[in-house]
Amino acid sequence: MLLWMGILGMAVPNFDVLIVGAGPAGSSAAKAAALKGVEVALVEEHPRVGEPEHCAGLIHERDLKNLGGYPERLVEARVREVKLVVGSRAELWLKQDFTVLDRRGFDEFLALEAVKAGAKLYTGWRAEGMEANGGGLREPVKVKVKDVSGGGGDSYVASKMVVGADGFKCGVGRWFGIKPEMELATCIQSWVKPNPLSSSRVMEVYLGREYAPGGYAWIVPSSNDTAKIGLGVRGVREPAIAYWRRLLERWKGLEVERVIGHCVPLSGPLERTYGDGFLLAGDAAGQVVPSSGAGIATSITCGGIAGEVAAEYVMGNLDEEEGLSRYERLWRARLGGKFQACLEIRRLLESVEPGEVEAIRDAFGHIGTLDFSPTKLLGPAVKLLVKRRSLIRLLPLLFKARRHGFF
Known part of the structure; x- marks a missing residue:
């Protein structure tokens, strides 16, 4: 059980930084700010951090190592091979290292780390809007919060700075005049048993209009006897749940334990993720x-x-001229190239016609990994162009994938 703190009945509490949303972005922001010694409030609308779960909990091993330590108990499975099914005629096997996390437990872990650093966590409270301060720079704004846990009542929190980590709806950004233009994928995920995969070290990804138009479908091991099956679609006439039902028909005798739905932004980061008195992070910023939809x-x-x-x-430590734009400069320097490259990769993959799929399989099916050197790329690339000259447009994809990955 994570720390719960009530607001109702208190005098308007004042904080230096208010963070809306206790997902990975919000909890990480809360921890980093608290470690600097400022007063931090982390507000989460759900009664329990991590609920409902919004993704398969899949993260590339290299990214997980770069993020630092985490409890081993949060690992559900370790994937070492990916079976990529393209259309109805081609399969590629890729040697890739992924970790499947207990996403609910992982989110709780991150939130608890923020609390340990000194942040105050308020669960069951939804931030609904703000009142302008009418004052000068760094003057507190009042944010209205509503008790959604059943206790009833509204209250206010005052803060000098607001970080919006509240998901694709970008509520905080809208308070401050941001009009987010995001291309969203509608996603459905289910937990099923028994696990239909051949091994808990294998996951499957399905590309093609017959599976998930405008997106892809997945089956990820959750344990030796359970799996997560889901998909994300864009630009479709049918509800996403209809595609999910058809996907499940590929496996007989599955028991569906639960199903969730959510949306994921796939158009890359917002043009601007900061402004006077606010920053946006995570899905709220399109990051x-x-x-892949990984976030x-x-x-x-x-x-x-x-x-x-x-x-x-x-704390007044930022250069006056640079100000909060420092945030955007830093994250774009770190990840801007990856976001742009992966957006181009997505668009290139969506341009592949069914008749071109087999040529790709024949050229690259034997390599077994996406992390290969230019010398290994040369031979398959020539073979690919001999068979299908139209696929020359895909060559930049291979080099971008090598540099930035695609997940």
């Missing part, structure tokens, strides 16, 4: 890998940067 690692990284910059801002 999601466009080619855990990028949210933690950008959230950490947001927390540090927010703290420096309220």
Whole structure:
């Protein structure tokens, strides 16, 4: 059980930094700001951090190592091979190292780390709007919060700085006049048993209009006997749940334990993720890998940067000319190239016609990894162009994937 703190009935509490949303971005921002010594409030609308779960909990091993330590108990499975099914005629096997996390437990772990650093966590409270301060720079704003846990009542929190980590709806950004233009994928995920995969070290990804138009489908091991099956779609006429039902028909005798739905932004980061008195991080800023919808690692990284910059801002330590733009400069220097490359990768993959799939399989099916050197790329690339000259447009994809990954 994580720390719960009530607001109702209190005099308007004042904080240096208010963070809305206790997902990976928000908790990371809260921890980073608290470690700087400022007063931090982390507000989460759900009664329990991590609920409902919003993704498969899949993270590349290299990203997980870069993020630091985590309890081993949060690992559900370790994937070492990916079976990529393209259309109805081609399969590629890729040697890639992923970790499947207990996403609910992982979010709780991150929030508890923020609390240990000194942040105050308020669960069951939804931030609904703000009142302008009418004052000068770094003057507190009043944010209205509503008790959604059943206790009833509204209250206010005052803060000099607000970090919006409240998901794709970008509520905080809208308070401050941001009009987010995001291309969203509608996602459905289910937990099923028994696990239909051949091994808990294998995951499967399905590309093609017949599976998930405008997106892809996945089956990820959750344990030896359970799995997560889901998909994300864009630009479709049918509800996403209809595609999910058809996907499940590929496996017989599955028991569906639960199903969730959510949306993921796939158009890359917002043009602007800061303004007077606010920063945006995670899904709220569009900081999601466009080619895969992955967002855990990028949210933690950008959230950490947001927390540090927010703290420096309220302490008056930022260069007056640069100000809060420092946040955008730092995260773009760290991840801007990856976001742009993966957006181009996604668009290139979406341009592949069914008749071109087999040529790709024949050229690259034997390599077994996406992390290969230019010398290994040369032979398959020539073979690919001999068979299908139209695929010359995909060559930049291979080099971008090698440099930035696609997940």
